[in-house]
Amino acid sequence: MSTFQSARSIAASVSTGESSAVDVVSQHLARIEEREEEVHAFNLVLRDEALQSAERIDERIAAGEQVGPLAGVPIALKDNLCTRGIPTTCSSNILDGWRPPYDATVVSRLADAGAVFVGKTNLDEFAMGSSTENSAFGPTRNPLDTSRVPGGSSGGSAAAVAAGFSAMSLGSDTGGSIRQPAALCGVVGVKPTYGAVSRLGLIAFASSLDQIGPFTHDVADAALLLECMAGHDPGDSTSIPQPFPSLSESLDRGVAGLRIGRIVDLPSGADADVVASVDRAFEVLADAGAEIIDVTIPAFTYGLTAYYLIAPAEASSNLARYDGVRFGSRVEAADTNSMYMATRGEGFGPEVKRRIMLGTYALSAGYYDAYYGKALKVRRLMAQDFATAYESVDALVTPASPSVAFPFGSKTSDPLAMYLCDTYTIPSNLIGHPAMSVPFGAGENDLPIGVQVLAPAMGEPTMFAVAAELERSAGGNHV
Amino acid sequence: MSDSATWTHEGFEMVVGLEVHVELATETKLFSGSPNRFGDDPNTNIDPVSLGLPGALPVLNRQAVELAMRIGLALNCTVQSCTFARKNYFYPDMPKAYQISQYDRPLNIDGHLEIADGIVIGVERAHVEEDTGKSTHIGGSGRIHGSEGSLIDFNRAGVPLVEIVSRPDIRTPEQARQYVNELRAILLEIGASDARMEEGSMRVDANVSVRHPGEEFGTRCEIKNVNSVRSLGRAIDYEARRQVALISDGGVIQQETRHWDEGDGRTHTLRTKEDADDYRYFPDPDLVPLDPGDEWINTVRSQLPMLPAARRIRLAEVTGQSADSEAIATVVERRQDDYVVAVVEIGGGAERVLVHVKEAFSEQGSEPSVPAVDLAALVAMEVGGELTSTQTKTLLGDLVEQGGGDPKAMAAARGFEAMDTSELDGFVDDAIAADPDAWAKFCAGDGKAMGALVGHVMKASRGQADGKAVTAILNSRRG
Numbered sequence: 001m002s003t004f005q006s007a008r009s010i011a012a013s014v015s016t017g018e019s020s021a022v023d024v025v026s027q028h029l030a031r032i033e034e035r036e037e038e039v040h041a042f043n044l045v046l047r048d049e050a051l052q053s054a055e056r057i058d059e060r061i062a063a064g065e066q067v068g069p070l071a072g073v074p075i076a077l078k079d080n081l082c083t084r085g086i087p088t089t090c091s092s093n094i095l096d097g098w099r100p101p102y103d104a105t106v107v108s109r110l111a112d113a114g115a116v117f118v119g120k121t122n123l124d125e126f127a128m129g130s131s132t133e134n135s136a137f138g139p140t141r142n143p144l145d146t147s148r149v150p151g152g153s154s155g156g157s158a159a160a161v162a163a164g165f166s167a168m169s170l171g172s173d174t175g176g177s178i179r180q181p182a183a184l185c186g187v188v189g190v191k192p193t194y195g196a197v198s199r200l201g202l203i204a205f206a207s208s209l210d211q212i213g214p215f216t217h218d219v220a221d222a223a224l225l226l227e228c229m230a231g232h233d234p235g236d237s238t239s240i241p242q243p244f245p246s247l248s249e250s251l252d253r254g255v256a257g258l259r260i261g262r263i264v265d266l267p268s269g270a271d272a273d274v275v276a277s278v279d280r281a282f283e284v285l286a287d288a289g290a291e292i293i294d295v296t297i298p299a300f301t302y303g304l305t306a307y308y309l310i311a312p313a314e315a316s317s318n319l320a321r322y323d324g325v326r327f328g329s330r331v332e333a334a335d336t337n338s339m340y341m342a343t344r345g346e347g348f349g350p351e352v353k354r355r356i357m358l359g360t361y362a363l364s365a366g367y368y369d370a371y372y373g374k375a376l377k378v379r380r381l382m383a384q385d386f387a388t389a390y391e392s393v394d395a396l397v398t399p400a401s402p403s404v405a406f407p408f409g410s411k412t413s414d415p416l417a418m419y420l421c422d423t424y425t426i427p428s429n430l431i432g433h434p435a436m437s438v439p440f441g442a443g444e445n446d447l448p449i450g451v452q453v454l455a456p457a458m459g460e461p462t463m464f465a466v467a468a469e470l471e472r473s474a475g476g477n478h479v
Numbered sequence: 480m481s482d483s484a485t486w487t488h489e490g491f492e493m494v495v496g497l498e499v500h501v502e503l504a505t506e507t508k509l510f511s512g513s514p515n516r517f518g519d520d521p522n523t524n525i526d527p528v529s530l531g532l533p534g535a536l537p538v539l540n541r542q543a544v545e546l547a548m549r550i551g552l553a554l555n556c557t558v559q560s561c562t563f564a565r566k567n568y569f570y571p572d573m574p575k576a577y578q579i580s581q582y583d584r585p586l587n588i589d590g591h592l593e594i595a596d597g598i599v600i601g602v603e604r605a606h607v608e609e610d611t612g613k614s615t616h617i618g619g620s621g622r623i624h625g626s627e628g629s630l631i632d633f634n635r636a637g638v639p640l641v642e643i644v645s646r647p648d649i650r651t652p653e654q655a656r657q658y659v660n661e662l663r664a665i666l667l668e669i670g671a672s673d674a675r676m677e678e679g680s681m682r683v684d685a686n687v688s689v690r691h692p693g694e695e696f697g698t699r700c701e702i703k704n705v706n707s708v709r710s711l712g713r714a715i716d717y718e719a720r721r722q723v724a725l726i727s728d729g730g731v732i733q734q735e736t737r738h739w740d741e742g743d744g745r746t747h748t749l750r751t752k753e754d755a756d757d758y759r760y761f762p763d764p765d766l767v768p769l770d771p772g773d774e775w776i777n778t779v780r781s782q783l784p785m786l787p788a789a790r791r792i793r794l795a796e797v798t799g800q801s802a803d804s805e806a807i808a809t810v811v812e813r814r815q816d817d818y819v820v821a822v823v824e825i826g827g828g829a830e831r832v833l834v835h836v837k838e839a840f841s842e843q844g845s846e847p848s849v850p851a852v853d854l855a856a857l858v859a860m861e862v863g864g865e866l867t868s869t870q871t872k873t874l875l876g877d878l879v880e881q882g883g884g885d886p887k888a889m890a891a892a893r894g895f896e897a898m899d900t901s902e903l904d905g906f907v908d909d910a911i912a913a914d915p916d917a918w919a920k921f922c923a924g925d926g927k928a929m930g931a932l933v934g935h936v937m938k939a940s941r942g943q944a945d946g947k948a949v950t951a952i953l954n955s956r957r958g
Contacts, residue, residue, distance in 0.1 A: 102534075320575065321574065321576050323571075325574075326574065327533075363759035363761055368761075372761060
């Protein structure tokens with residue numbers, strides 16, 4: 001589907017001097033110039049900064065230096081990743097004027113690998129949403145059909161790749177915020193194993209669920225980007241203190257001999273075109289030599305409920321620091337409590353407020369056991385059910401999103417309908433397992449459908465092998 | 480009747496439990512690398528974690544855990560695998576609007592501390608948490624209410640604390656003072672904290688209730704703002720009497736937090752139970768459970784120094800004094816007992832050594848400037864009759880002033896040479912000749928007259944005569 005150059009090919013030609021990083025970046029900036037007004041993928045385009053860093057990369061290459069595996073690759077960053085000295089807003093008014101004094105670990109790792117950052121992308125405020133309609137700065141449009149949403153919350157990052165504004169981008173995924181927009185925009189999106197990628201410098205929504213991951217044109221680029229950013233970071237206590245497995249060998253491995261699970265008690269609600277694509281994915285995998293095995297995951301169906309207690313609970317605490325005292329916006333008032341209320345009342349949008357209230361309630365004295373405590377039990381149950389399933393299979397395949405990209409406004413008046421977008425993606429966050437969406441087939445109006453591949457913790461090599469097979473069978477997104 | 484041993488008032492006894500917060504003497508903060516240092520310029524020891532900036536993550540300080548384990552082991556606690564929790568509340572000097580603390584799984588549980596007369600005070604728990612910043616309110620009374628503005632210093636934010644919670648085993652103000660003094664001595668001995676109440680590195684809150692002995696516990700009030708051990712006794716005494724008076728008048732004690740006012744010697748309502756925050760504790764998802772493990776626990780245990788109680792017993796054995804004596808308590812409190820033991824080992828004279836150290840070394844630390852050999856030599860001269868006690872005191876003063884020296888040479892320099900008997904006989908002859916009346920009275924059995932004669936000898940010998948020897952000569956002459 002994609003007509004854009006892969007990051008691998010950009011890095012290869014820039015590294016050999018075949019093309020210049022400045023030219024590559026200029027091409028992407030030109031596309032931004034052309035379509036950004038329509039798409040609104042970015043909160044901030046780093047035009048001058050990108051050209052300057054591309055120049056430096058070209059100079060280093062001219063001087064015979066090795067620049068790294070992402071030499072000259074234009075990358076967009078979700079605007080909840082801290083960038084030193086560059087505004088980082090979470091698409092919220094409450095962070096107005098704040099410039100982080102440090103880079104997120106992933107940002108420095110990608111810079112070290114030779115990446116060029118072209119901008120900070122739009123998101124649902126504080127990553128809370130599934131359509132990027134909750135941004136304080138206006139929605140992002142799906143580049144494939146601008147009357148429709150790009151998904152969310154990482155809608156800007158998904159759109160940036162789909163529109164060719166950047167060769168790759170980073171998003172964050174708390175309940176599906178990478179995989180669902182990837183599905184809706186027809187790109188590859190990965191939520192890595194919890195702890196595989198450092199969260200240091202990612203502005204937290206729900207710390208036990210958040211994970212940073214890549215958006216790319218194809219599976220091989222996703223493997224490359226993930227390898228560049230994953231690995232232990234002593235600055236994040238939840239970072240896995242082990243080397244991240246290599247993914248490059250997985251891409252051509254195929255699926256022969258792999259056992260791939262079909263969850264027979266998967267919650268219903270996916271559109272027929274999505275179900276058909278997933279069915280065809282199983283056929284294709286079986287044809288390629290995989291064994292398709294039916295499994296049950298009874299707790300899957302409780303995932304959404306548990307998630308909408310745990311994520312808001314953590315968010316209510318994580319977002320308490322936006323109090324107008326030390327940074328961001330402040331609305332002056334007569335006393336401290338009034339200042340808090342005025343600042344937070346004006347600074348946060350309605351969805352953020354809704355979740356703060358939900359989470360505060362779920363943790364309150366007298367309600368903790370009934371809500372948050374019970375959600376933690378579901379989480380443990382979910383982990384057990386998946387562990388049981390993985391005794392008989394190596395990976396699982398499900399829909400990524402219940403539907404293709406939907407029109408603006410179609411779910412905004414009904415928060416629960418919007419929450420259902422995350423039905424198939426949430427369990428992986430609750431149990432910390434990796435999952436990714438790979439474009440596979442098309443549905444209504446020829447809009448792309450994403451098939452989700454799930455694997456156990458640190459099972460990325462298997463997951464990528466399955467995703468690569470689906471990509472090959474779908475006709476490929478390779479150039 | 481209220482004295483040090485018992486406290487009863489109109490048939491009521493007091494029931495007191497203490498919550499003692501101590502700042503740990505670590506190099507850096509509990510969750511970041513900023514220095515843990517008191518007295519620096521405001522907001523110089525800060526970093527993204529201390530300020531609770533978006534994207535910042537805590538990383539637990541190993542030294543803090545080790546010091547906290549030392550405290551637990553010194554208080555006979557069980558050290559266990561534990562978790563960190565968030566205590567959520569808004570306050571301007573609380574950067575994240577939550578405090579990272581421990582809730583249902585603290586590091587240390589079920590210990591005890593023995594105070595005088597074999598009384599044992601239970602220690603329920605000793606958990607690790609972070610300190611807040613410090614607010615200075617400008618204008619008004621100096622408290623937040625009615626002030627014109629507030630300045631916040633975040634140097635203290637994130638400084639490691641251990642909160643030591645006693646069981647409600649304290650029954651008198653004196654026991655409370657002893658508990659705090661003994662706890663402080665232990666903290667100093669194990670190097671866990673400098674435990675200075677006036678600098679706030681040790682803070683004591685008291686939970687006070689009253690009851691008729693043998694009855695159920697009464698409703699308690701928590702007393703804050705107690706800034707010295709002396710105030711602690713006064714505050715508890717006042718509060719218990721207030722409660723007794725209220726009950727005797729037919730009133731009911733309301734659970735509340737009360738503020739001790741040093742000026743008027745009373746406690747005042749700070750907030751009632753209805754105003755109390757719901758802290759919405761939940762496990763901090765940014766941190767992983769801490770399991771110190773037997774090996775680390777045993778290493779820390781084996782490195783614990785001799786604790787004050789054991790030191791008092793040892794010093795009592797070495798000097799032949801009672802372990803409860805003031806001299807023993809004072810010298811151990813000053814941590815000069817190792818020194819006394821060293822001096823005694825060199826030259827004996829244990830009782831004199833103890834007295835000299837107690838009297839003359841009050842300004843000295845745990846390592847007095849006078850070398851042990853010098854004090855041992857001085858005491859040997861005193862015990863051997865070469866110096867009078869007056870001369871010894873003088874030379875001791877010289878030793879302290881000069882930071883040591885050879886007592887023999889110093890005695891010679893002062894002209895403190897022991898007089899032989901013929902020289903003394905001469906002084907006695909002169910004294911009798913100078914005051915025949917006194918001699919006559921002395922011979923007639925008037926003991927007081929001896930003083931005048933000895934005085935003559937002392938004056939004539941410029942204080943160098945040994946009073947005991949003079950008395951002996953006078954007695955033998957009288958026959």
